[in-house]
Amino acid sequence: MPGTNLTREEARTRAALLHVDAYDIELDLSSAREGGTFRSTTVVRFTAATPGADSFIDLVAPTVAEIVLNGVSLPLANFSDSRIALPSLEAQNELRVVADCAYTNTGEGLHRFVDPVDGETYLYTQFEVPDARRVFASFEQPDLKAPFRFTVTAPKGWVVVSNSPTPTPVGEGDTRVWHFEPTPRISSYITALVAGPYVGVFDAYEKGDQKVPLGVYCRPSLREFLDAEAIFEVTKQGFDYFQEKFDFAYPFAKYDQLFVPEFNAGAMENAGAVTLRDQYVFRSKVTDAAYEARAATILHELAHMWFGDLVTMEWWNDLWLNESFATFAETVCQAEAAGSRWPHSWTTFANQMKTWAYRQDQLPSTHPIMAEINDLEDVQVNFDGITYAKGASVLKQLVAYVGQDAFFKGVQAYFKAHAWGNTRLTDLLGALEEASGRDLKTWSKAWLETAGINVLRPEITLNSDGQIESFAVIQEAPALPAGAKGEAVLRPHRIAIGAYELKDGKLIRVDRIELDVDGPRTEVPQLVGAHRPAVLLLNDDDLSYAKVRLDEDSLAVVTEHLGGFTDSLPRALCWASAWDMTRDGELAARDYLALALSGLARETDIGVVQSVQRQVQLALNAYVDPSWREQGTARWAEATEQQLHAAAPGSDHQLTWARALASVARTDRQLDLLEGLLNGSRTLDGLAVDTELRWTLLSRLVATGRADEKAIDAELARDNTAAGQEHAASCRAARPTAAAKAEAWASVVESDKLTNYVQDAVIGGFQQADQRELLAPYSAEYFAAIKGIWETRSHEISQQIITGLYPSLLVEQGTLDATDAWLDASSPAPALRRMVVEARAGIERALKAQAVDHAAGARALGH
């Protein structure tokens, strides 16, 4: 087991032995403009409960220059396999480690980026899960908290931001030194450093006597696009809401939000110094869904300041709770905070989080929410739809189960009892039991220790007058995929049932019943004797986590009138249900396309429109009968064209249909339109053909052979930014020639020179649904290469390649066979195996869906 893969057992032993008093960390970043390595000096003071015992500290570095423990130099050979052995500890210890650490270009550790616009260097750290050790020697586990004091040497004129407020730098010559105050006791994974000629905008959150300085930063080349006011507005709404609901003042000295380049995740909750991907600084028009997503991210990270940073999980097995809480908190805050622009956030949650969770929970790799996390590799592949999305869905269900007031009362007690400490799930559940008076042991066992999704179906009988004679909710156990962990159980569900009537083409809710569903069959006496409404919707308001099926009569009404629901949430639930049925082979992909073609024209929620567009594209790429694919895709392409022309000028719908057309255009007329929009010979009233849309148009023209490398170069000359270089790389990989594919493949698989973002762009351009023949030879190459990649590249880079280059467009038995042969022959590490098994499941599901779609086609033809 490599030393980088800390096990839970090792962490437990170390936490029992050590208490960390303080870190003093000096980083010399005067080499930042040249790259390579930087000098890192760590002094850490700690006690040992058993004097004489041995332990170790973590460090990932090319070289170590000095190791001094309690005044005695240790042999440099004590540094081996990313650890420094610490023999015979005393009761009180002082360790000094001097190392040369490496700048990275993978988004892990201390990432170094050069902006092509100004040639300047920008740095930031990203430490979750275990990468603080790439920057300083640290006991890399969340329950060894400590105050961290950073001292940073960096070029004169730079901005340096960390967890503590930025001091005035001192010194002379070409460099300056920033002496930061120590942080409160926090975990190493939420320490942070951002350095470079970033620009900042400042404000403050003020409430009574409280004043929290706020900062928002980005690179100068993005400054003109930085709408700091909008970011501050959401941030302040979040401060108001969370401080009230948590009954606990914001725990840190200031709150900076830094938009940084080439960031792998959406954002990171570093204490008082949140980093966010700088695509959130919008340089072109985006739809309101993008603003909503950014606001959600802002609120998510802010919620972590309490849940995660102030009170922290003891070990990564509770990562799900950390992420689920923040995801639930972001959504409830958007739904309820005064002045929120997105009060329909639960629609977005149903549309995106739930869909993600349902998908992940049906993969062979699915697992109980409380996953066993035996080591760091386990946690790195667990940033998945179970951890974030199912966890948050189940938390929403828990809130419905105990009641929201009791939920927040429990959370308040939890923060007070555990501030600056570490906890386990039972600490939170105990607080919620006390606040609500409900026993959560059975609930927790059923929901957190088992995998899969229950199905809820209505069972209705009517009397001769059309009144409901009986109504029951039937619950089915999850159909767990072969090999999945956990047992299939029935669960207690708190659900609502909505009754809708059809009036003038509109579906209006006329009744709502809330009840506990438990066991295989739950009678609903409240509905008996009532007139049967047009639609009966189980799990209305989306309180629980379950697959919901409609009775036949309701399904018929919904199929015809999906757009008629006046509320966006029941529409989103029905869209999700239809998609789920398509994925399960209960609805033919061509029927889903038909539903989308009729329903999308009336769908007002832009986030839902975008999701359905993506799902249609996936259905066409993977789920329709291949012999019907071209016909279905042509129909979809025509629909996107019509919707584009019909959309209101300047609307979000217009933009999203322009993008949809640009991803599927195939006829001369359609491609002529893209070309005309790009060269300015065609215009559509209100449609701004701005930087990002230009690349979207060009990408399709390149992939279809209508534009060549010269056009790519010309576009890059117009937009020679980091984002422009990524788009250009993607376009080059999208060219429909064997040579272009070979070049793209070699740049990712045979070389490790690409940055995380450029690599991702190349992979995205390489995979083109219309280029299956060009891609076919790479299936064998993929399986020959991935084990070596896993063993030699960083986690982030490997994951991009292994999931991104899997032959997922080659939906055929041969791909399954090749995957199985590789799995049999290569005994991959569990995390690598999991990625490949998940990708394989996509092919298996697609083949089944294709068979269903083929049968539907045959029926339609009367065979």
Ligand SMILES: [Zn+2]
């Ligand atoms: Zn989070």
